[in-house]
Amino acid sequence: MIARALTAALAALALSGPTAAQDFSENSEARSWNLFAEQPARFEATVVDILCEVTGNCAGNCGDGRRQLGLLRSEDGVLVYPNKNSQPAFTGATVELLPYCGAEVEVDGLMLDDAYLGAVNIYLLQRIRRLGDETWVSANRWTDDWAENNPDAAGSGPWFRRDPHVLREIAEEGYFGLGLDRDAEIRAELFP
Numbered sequence: 001m002i003a004r005a006l007t008a009a010l011a012a013l014a015l016s017g018p019t020a021a022q023d024f025s026e027n028s029e030a031r032s033w034n035l036f037a038e039q040p041a042r043f044e045a046t047v048v049d050i051l052c053e054v055t056g057n058c059a060g061n062c063g064d065g066r067r068q069l070g071l072l073r074s075e076d077g078v079l080v081y082p083n084k085n086s087q088p089a090f091t092g093a094t095v096e097l098l099p100y101c102g103a104e105v106e107v108d109g110l111m112l113d114d115a116y117l118g119a120v121n122i123y124l125l126q127r128i129r130r131l132g133d134e135t136w137v138s139a140n141r142w143t144d145d146w147a148e149n150n151p152d153a154a155g156s157g158p159w160f161r162r163d164p165h166v167l168r169e170i171a172e173e174g175y176f177g178l179g180l181d182r183d184a185e186i187r188a189e190l191f192p
Helices: 002-015 050-055 060-065 094-100 142-149 162-173 180-190
Strands: 039-047 069-073 079-084 104-114 119-130
Touching: 002 162, 039 050, 039 060, 039 180, 050 069, 050 079, 060 094, 069 094, 079 104, 094 142
Parallel strands: 079 119
Antiparallel strands: 039 069, 039 104, 069 079, 104 119
């Protein structure tokens, strides 16, 4: 309890500087997701490989989609973590950002920023464009990209019901991730 209060106090102190006072909602056209602590946020940034920014362990082309990508905000140099695109699933935003690796962009979406929740500079990307471009690109490519990379998983219903990686994990660990034996026990308890 004390550790949580201390962490919240330190985070609040860190956010009380110039970055906490900034409002990025001007001209934002982001759709609300009705999430606690969400704020519309439109800003300019450089698309970066987060691992490279934080540790110096860099890969060409931002890791070719195998690393989490971030937005290094132009106005204040703050590293923002875009952890979803404009689709309902929290699939991250790497597919959306990879074509812009190292480029200066303008983004529009929702910022989650609440020290008590532990959500600091978490971004829900809804649209993106290169600086100077007139046309926005919707951040909704993930399922199309998934379908292109998994042509044998075509069919109806949600993608995750057909995803080979998900199906392989279920076959090895069960639906609850506790092993096949425990999975069978739980099903027997729930559906006698």
